[in-house]
Amino acid sequence: MTSRIGQPELLKEINRAHVFEILRRERTISRPGLAELTSLSRATVSLLVDSLLQAGIVQEAGFGASSGGRPPVLLEFKPHAVHALGARMRDYQWSVFLTDLDARPLDCESIEIRGSSAEAAADALARAVETLLQRNQSQRILPALGVGSPGLVDMRTGVIQSATDVGWFEVPLKQMLESRIGLAVYVANRSKVGALGERWRGAGTGTEDLIYISIGTGVAAGIIHRGELYTGINSSAGELGHVTIEPHGPLCPCGNRGCLQQLVSDPAIAGRARERLRRTQQGRLFERYGAQPEALGAGAVFAAAEEGDELAVEVLDEAAEHLAVAIGNLVNLFNPEMIVLGGQSGAGSELFAAMLREKVRKRAMAYAFSAVTITTGRLGSDAAAVGAAVLVLQHAPELLFGEQPNAVAQ
Amino acid sequence: MTSRIGQPELLKEINRAHVFEILRRERTISRPGLAELTSLSRATVSLLVDSLLQAGIVQEAGFGASSGGRPPVLLEFKPHAVHALGARMRDYQWSVFLTDLDARPLDCESIEIRGSSAEAAADALARAVETLLQRNQSQRILPALGVGSPGLVDMRTGVIQSATDVGWFEVPLKQMLESRIGLAVYVANRSKVGALGERWRGAGTGTEDLIYISIGTGVAAGIIHRGELYTGINSSAGELGHVTIEPHGPLCPCGNRGCLQQLVSDPAIAGRARERLRRTQQGRLFERYGAQPEALGAGAVFAAAEEGDELAVEVLDEAAEHLAVAIGNLVNLFNPEMIVLGGQSGAGSELFAAMLREKVRKRAMAYAFSAVTITTGRLGSDAAAVGAAVLVLQHAPELLFGEQPNAVAQ
DNA sequence: TCAACTTTTATTATAACATTGACAAAGTGC
DNA sequence: GCACTTTGTCAATGTTATAATAAAAGTTGA
Numbered sequence: 001m002t003s004r005i006g007q008p009e010l011l012k013e014i015n016r017a018h019v020f021e022i023l024r025r026e027r028t029i030s031r032p033g034l035a036e037l038t039s040l041s042r043a044t045v046s047l048l049v050d051s052l053l054q055a056g057i058v059q060e061a062g063f064g065a066s067s068g069g070r071p072p073v074l075l076e077f078k079p080h081a082v083h084a085l086g087a088r089m090r091d092y093q094w095s096v097f098l099t100d101l102d103a104r105p106l107d108c109e110s111i112e113i114r115g116s117s118a119e120a121a122a123d124a125l126a127r128a129v130e131t132l133l134q135r136n137q138s139q140r141i142l143p144a145l146g147v148g149s150p151g152l153v154d155m156r157t158g159v160i161q162s163a164t165d166v167g168w169f170e171v172p173l174k175q176m177l178e179s180r181i182g183l184a185v186y187v188a189n190r191s192k193v194g195a196l197g198e199r200w201r202g203a204g205t206g207t208e209d210l211i212y213i214s215i216g217t218g219v220a221a222g223i224i225h226r227g228e229l230y231t232g233i234n235s236s237a238g239e240l241g242h243v244t245i246e247p248h249g250p251l252c253p254c255g256n257r258g259c260l261q262q263l264v265s266d267p268a269i270a271g272r273a274r275e276r277l278r279r280t281q282q283g284r285l286f287e288r289y290g291a292q293p294e295a296l297g298a299g300a301v302f303a304a305a306e307e308g309d310e311l312a313v314e315v316l317d318e319a320a321e322h323l324a325v326a327i328g329n330l331v332n333l334f335n336p337e338m339i340v341l342g343g344q345s346g347a348g349s350e351l352f353a354a355m356l357r358e359k360v361r362k363r364a365m366a367y368a369f370s371a372v373t374i375t376t377g378r379l380g381s382d383a384a385a386v387g388a389a390v391l392v393l394q395h396a397p398e399l400l401f402g403e404q405p406n407a408v409a410q
Numbered sequence: 411m412t413s414r415i416g417q418p419e420l421l422k423e424i425n426r427a428h429v430f431e432i433l434r435r436e437r438t439i440s441r442p443g444l445a446e447l448t449s450l451s452r453a454t455v456s457l458l459v460d461s462l463l464q465a466g467i468v469q470e471a472g473f474g475a476s477s478g479g480r481p482p483v484l485l486e487f488k489p490h491a492v493h494a495l496g497a498r499m500r501d502y503q504w505s506v507f508l509t510d511l512d513a514r515p516l517d518c519e520s521i522e523i524r525g526s527s528a529e530a531a532a533d534a535l536a537r538a539v540e541t542l543l544q545r546n547q548s549q550r551i552l553p554a555l556g557v558g559s560p561g562l563v564d565m566r567t568g569v570i571q572s573a574t575d576v577g578w579f580e581v582p583l584k585q586m587l588e589s590r591i592g593l594a595v596y597v598a599n600r601s602k603v604g605a606l607g608e609r610w611r612g613a614g615t616g617t618e619d620l621i622y623i624s625i626g627t628g629v630a631a632g633i634i635h636r637g638e639l640y641t642g643i644n645s646s647a648g649e650l651g652h653v654t655i656e657p658h659g660p661l662c663p664c665g666n667r668g669c670l671q672q673l674v675s676d677p678a679i680a681g682r683a684r685e686r687l688r689r690t691q692q693g694r695l696f697e698r699y700g701a702q703p704e705a706l707g708a709g710a711v712f713a714a715a716e717e718g719d720e721l722a723v724e725v726l727d728e729a730a731e732h733l734a735v736a737i738g739n740l741v742n743l744f745n746p747e748m749i750v751l752g753g754q755s756g757a758g759s760e761l762f763a764a765m766l767r768e769k770v771r772k773r774a775m776a777y778a779f780s781a782v783t784i785t786t787g788r789l790g791s792d793a794a795a796v797g798a799a800v801l802v803l804q805h806a807p808e809l810l811f812g813e814q815p816n817a818v819a820q
Numbered sequence: 821t822c823a824a825c826t827t828t829t830a831t832t833a834t835a836a837c838a839t840t841g842a843c844a845a846a847g848t849g850c
Numbered sequence: 851g852c853a854c855t856t857t858g859t860c861a862a863t864g865t866t867a868t869a870a871t872a873a874a875a876g877t878t879g880a
Contacts (some may be wrong), residue, residue, distance in 0.1 A: 006424035006448055008836040008867060010414035015838085018415065032857065043841050046858070070846040152777055161777055180684045209643045221743075225640065232745025233619045234781045239742040242775050246657065256738070256773050277696055306853020325654045328666070329739060330647040333631075335642020363666050365652050367562055367571055371644045418838060418865040425867085442828070451868050456829075479827020480875040822880090829874075840863075848855075 001002025007193055012048070017397050019048045022102065023058055023077045029065050030072030034137045049075060056081045056140075057101070080399065083141045085132070085183070086389025087125055087191060088148040090344075090381070092116065092166070096128045097382070098136055099389040101396065103200045105382060107136060107145035118160075118171040125178035142399045144184040144389055146391030148384035149173060155235040158187040164253070181359065186391040186400065189382045190214070191238065192229055194377075196394075197387030198340045202378040210338040211330055212377070213240060214384075215323075215347035219261050222387075241265070245325050263322040266298035266345050273301045273315045302346025319372060320355040327356060327374070328363025335368045342377035350376055415468035419744065420463050424456070425450060429458045433468055433487045434511065437787070440482030445648050453508055459485060465810055466491045466550075467511070489514065493551045495593070496799025497535055497540070498558040498600065500754075500791070502526065502576070506538045507792070508546055509799040511806070513610045515792060517546060528570075528581040536590035552809045554594040557803030558603040558794040559583060568597040574663070575627055596801040600624070600794045601648065602639055604787075605632025606804075607797030608750045612788040620748040622787070624652060624794075625733075625757035627673050632797075633744065651675070653794035655735050673732040676755050683711045683725045693721045712756025730765040737766060738773025745778045760786055772785040 004010060014040065022037050023029065029037075035045045050059045061076040078098040084104075087096040098107040111128040113121045129145060151163025159173020177185045195204075195212035203211040204224075212222040219241035223230040230237050241261035242254050249258025262268060274293045277286050285304050289296040304312035327339060341356070342348045353376050361369055379386055392399075426449070432447050433439065446652060447453045462468045471486040489510040496513075497506040508517040521538040523531045539555060561573025568584020587595045605614075605622035612632070614620040622632040629651035633640040640647050651671035652664050659668025672678060684703045687696050695714050699706040714722035724728060737749060751766070752758045763786045771779055789796055802809075 005428070006421035006867080008418075008421065008865095010424075011418065011421065011837055011866095014414075014416035014420075026428050042858075043840085043860085044838055047555070047838090067856070068849055068854080070848095070858080072857060113871085118642075126461050162659060218426055223743075230635065230744075231748040232778070234745050236775070236778045237743060237745035239745075239778065242742050245738045247655065247731075247735050254775060266602065313479075321657075325657050329653045330743070333633075333647060333740070334640075334744065335647035335649075337643040358845055363654055365646070365649055365664060368642070368644060368646045373644075376664055416838080418836095421837095421866055440828085452829080453831090453869085454867055457866085476876055477827070478877060479825085480829075480877095482828060821859075824878085824880105826877075827875085831874085832869100832871075838864090838865085840861105842860085842862100844857100844859085846855100846857075848853105850851100850853090850857085 006283075013397065013401075015044065016048050016051065018399065019045065020052065020057070020318045020366045020397060023052070023075065024079075026077075027077045028061065028074050030074055034075075049054065051401065055197045057400070080240050081140065082396070083136070083139050084146070084389040084392040084396070085129065085141065085144070085220075086132075086146040086148070086193075086385050086387065086392065087126030087129070088193070088384040088388055089113075089121065089150060090190075090384075091123075092121075094121070095385050096125070096126050096132050097385040097389055098132055098139075098141070099386065099393075101393065103197070103386050103390050103393055105389075107132060108385075111133075116166060118173065118176070121166075122173065122176040122180060125177065129181050129183075135256075142392055142396060143182070144186065144392045144395060144399060145181065146193065146388035147173065147179065147185060147187045147206055148175070148190040148388040149187055150190055152236050152239075153189050154185050155188050155192075155229075155231055156357045158185060160187070184395075186395075188388075188391060189220065189222070189235075189238075190231070191220035192222040192231075193387030193391060194342055194383040194403055195230065195340070196222050196390040197379050197383040198342065198377050198386070199224055199227075200390045200393070201386055202383060203375050204338050209334075210334045210340060211238075211334060211336045212340045212342060212383070213327070213347075214346065215264065215268055215341070215343035216345070219265050221303060221330070223336075225334075240326060240330070243326050243329070245322050260322065260326050264326075266343075269298040269301055269315060269319050270296055272318065273298075273312065276311050276315060284309045284384060285311055298347075299345035302349055302352070305353055306346075306349065316352060318356060320352065320359055324356055324363050327360045331360065331364040331368045331372050336372055339372060339374045340377050341375070342380070342383055348377045348380065423807065423811075425454065426458050426461065429455065430462065430467070430807060433462070433485065434489075434620065436487075437487045438471065438484050440484055441481055444485075447691075461811065466546050467810070476638055487807050488509075488708050490807070491550065493546070493549050494549065494799040494802040495539065495554070495555070496558070496795050496802065497539070497605075497796070498603070498795035498798055499523075499531065499535075499560055500600075502549075503546070504538050505541050505795050506533045506535070506797040508542055508549075508551070509796065509803075511803065513607070513796050513800050513803055515799075516795060517542060518795075519545075526576060528578050528583065528586070531576075532583065532586040532590060535587065539593075552802055552806060553592070554596065554653070554802045554805060554809060555587065555591065556603065557583065557587070557595060557597045558600040558798040559597055560600055562646050562649075563597050563599045565596075565598050565602075565639075565641055568595060569603035570597070571646075596805075598639070598798075598801060599630065599632070599645075599648075601630035602632040602641075603797030603801060604752055604793040605634050605750070606639065606771040607793040607795070608752065608787050609634055609637075610800045610803070611786050611796055612793060613750045614748055617743075617748045619746045620750060621648075621744060621746045622750045622752060622793070623737070625674065625751070625753035626676055626755070629675050631740070633746075634710065635744075648738060650740070653736050653739070655732050668720040668723065674729045674736075676753075679708040679711055679725060679729050682728065683708075683722065686721055686725060690721060694719045695721055707755065709747055709755035710758075712759060712762070716756075716759065716761055722790075726762060727765060728764065728799045730769055734766055734769030734773050737770045741770065741774040741782050746782055748783045748785065750785055750787050752790070754791055754794055758787045758790065762786075814820075 160171040221238040221240040246258030252259035511790040520541040570581040631648040631650040656668030662669035
């Protein structure tokens with residue numbers, strides 16, 4: 001945590017990153033255009049652009065329109081010049097994405113984890129990365145891997161403190177992976193990287209303060225503040241699933257009562273729906289699942305609600321009521337610009353978002369609510385893997401222009 | 411929000427601020443000592459120290475012990491070299507503090523506001539500042555005023571969006587004050603600056619991630635993340651008072667149900683105590699307030715609980731139960747290093763903090779809870795005014811070494 | 821006591837960076 | 851065709867940090 005000291009190269013780093021960001025955003029722009037947007041001199045911009053040209057990240061592309069003098073040379077951002085790796089784990093399966101500099105997925109390799117040990121998971125991931133690298137030998141790839149892992153992850157050390165659903169405790173995943181593959185590894189919780197993904201390529205592009213909520217087996221949030229992940233002192237900020245919604249509600253394995261996760265999550269939603277099925281004994285869902293209620297999952301409830309099934313809508317309305325309490329609290333406490341809803345089975349649907357908007361309006365303070373947009377994720381289940389690649393892309397300038405510029409794998 | 415560009419002076423600014431911070435923390439240190447702590451070269455440190463000597467912020471003070479060679483010249487931080495102004499409003503009264511560079515209060519001027527209009531408040535504050543400046547003519551004072559105001563304040567514009575308890579809406583306080591006194595004005599919400607105060611001079615010294623909770627007429631939180639105020643997109647982050655604790659609880663003027671503020675606040679605590687007095691008709695509190703229950707305030711409840719009064723303890727236990735839900739949520743969501751309790755009437759007492767610790771332990775996740783210290787504020791009602799001065803002190807380097815170094819009032 | 825060694829301080833030279841101003845190149849517009 | 855504008859680059863300049871050096875001031879040990 002030693003804040004960077006002011007050495008002369010720091011200036012170049014800051015300015016180059018600035019120029020890089022603008023190029024990525026604007027896609028094509030002239031040197032004078034960059035000078036104006038950065039408020040750097042034209043000479044400085046020329047120098048910085050030279051290093052970007054050298055790195056192959058931009059290229060000259062014809063001339064722009066003259067504004068009464070010599071027409072400017074246009075510079076074009078080359079997103080495919082360098083690629084990044086991001087991996088996500090779900091249901092004992094890794095998916096590793098290869099993305100371009102915009103975090104756009106280009107290739108993907110998935111692999112099942114044999115066994116439930118962390119060793120097996122690390123082995124599998126190493127193999128998948130290996131395969132993906134083999135298949136893309138011709139590409140320049142940043143020598144790092146971002147990982148979206150389940151559980152509580154200490155981002156500084158890359159140690160998984162606990163991931164209850166897979167039964168891992170104190171797993172030094174970063175270290176395990178770095179010794180298997182020759183890449184720097186950045187590990188973070190799935191929901192946290194999901195937030196990064198939606199911010200870079202999804203619903204939150206252009207937003208600096210957003211909260212991503214992922215609903216699946218559990219519920220968790222990834223918080224982005226001023227464009228950066230909000231981690232807290234322990235990297236455990238954003239544990240939305242264990243926020244208390246009903247102080248006297250049902251007991252949670254965590255020891256608390258009335259945790260959001262016990263009320264709103266795929267199992268909770270499916271459970272409520274099954275319960276109602278037993279009581280009402282009618283409707284479309286009953287026709288399909290009455291015989292084998294255990295087959296009814298949250299996905300089916302969301303799907304039925306989309307088709308107007310009354311029971312399903314009621315179940316979701318109830319869930320939305322609880323979730324709205326939590327989101328209202330988030331709005332009051334974090335005052336975000338945007339809330340992005342994501343999830344595997346339908347929690348990221350517009351139907352659900354619309355329900356939530358109305359209910360959150362009643363819960364949150366008007367002033368904070370007026371500033372927030374509640375919307376659905378655009379990346380679906382890719383959010384985490386894309387975001388994992390973003391963990392790498394955030395370090396792109398260092399990796400590209402750092403001490404050993406030859407460290408880029410190829 | 412235009413992020414600073416990398417010009418050569420930026421380096422000096424960064425490094426000087428770094429040296430300044432270390433001097434403030436260490437009080438007395440040699441040049442080589444600074445060089446080691448900053449990892450700057452000795453030559454650079456000498457240059458930077460020269461500018462601090464010139465500004466009068468440090469002075470040479472004898473020699474240190476030799477470690478086998480020429481003994482070093484010791485440098486001493488001079489907290490009284492320059493002073494800062496911070497004001498806080500409460501109960502239609504301003505208190506303006508003059509503090510040193512450590513935010514330690516040296517002088518204070520209080521003034522009642524005649525009438526309830528914002529104009530009257532601005533006039534009164536301008537007069538109080540004037541008086542304080544007159545009385546301290548011989549001092550160097552930074553040409554700025556920090557203000558801790560009630561209500562929702564947009565920190566960028568200095569406009570009070572709404573302060574319901576004093577009936578202000580859309581009040582451009584920053585502008586009103588700047589036109590009355592010739593100083594730059596920084597405005598923020600009372601609880602937010604309270605957090606700054608406790609971090610600089612109170613319970614949170616040395617902490618980078620803390621949440622200050624102030625309990626009075628209402629409840630609000632000030633959040634500090636990586637040493638800086640967390641404001642949110644609208645400067646309205648930290649509205650803890652309107653977090654939902656009981657989804658079906660009592661209606662709040664804000665429109666929501668079960669807001670924390672309706673359950674835990676001075677009026678709520680006093681109200682619950684009065685209610686119980688009517689029912690039980692006995693005990694020490696009844697002896698004193700049975701005849702005129704309307705005279706019973708929250709302060710009396712806290713005082714009685716300290717003396718072991720059963721009824722008072724029960725009332726506070728109930729309040730703590732509710733507050734623990736909110737604090738547990740804060741711990742899960744923000745994962746702070748410390749939570750500081752403050753309040754006018756006893757919410758910042760060790761008795762109450764002890765109650766909360768036990769209850770929060772049951773609510774929050776173990777991993778996040780293990781990282782947090784729940785403690786009482788050390789500044790009491792001074793927290794906000796001290797923190798308001800901190801708003802100025804945060805800008806001290808710019809104010810001292812900025813474009814017009816002569817702008818310092820004297 | 822004196823010489824060898826250390827540490828501190830100041831000074832000078834050097835390197836990295838951004839800016840300025842000049843100037844040629846390449847257009848526009850009357 | 852000529853005056854004017856914009857663009858791209860280069861050399862000169864100023865700022866900052868660092869490295870090297872020398873002088874100053876003390877310690878240590880024979």
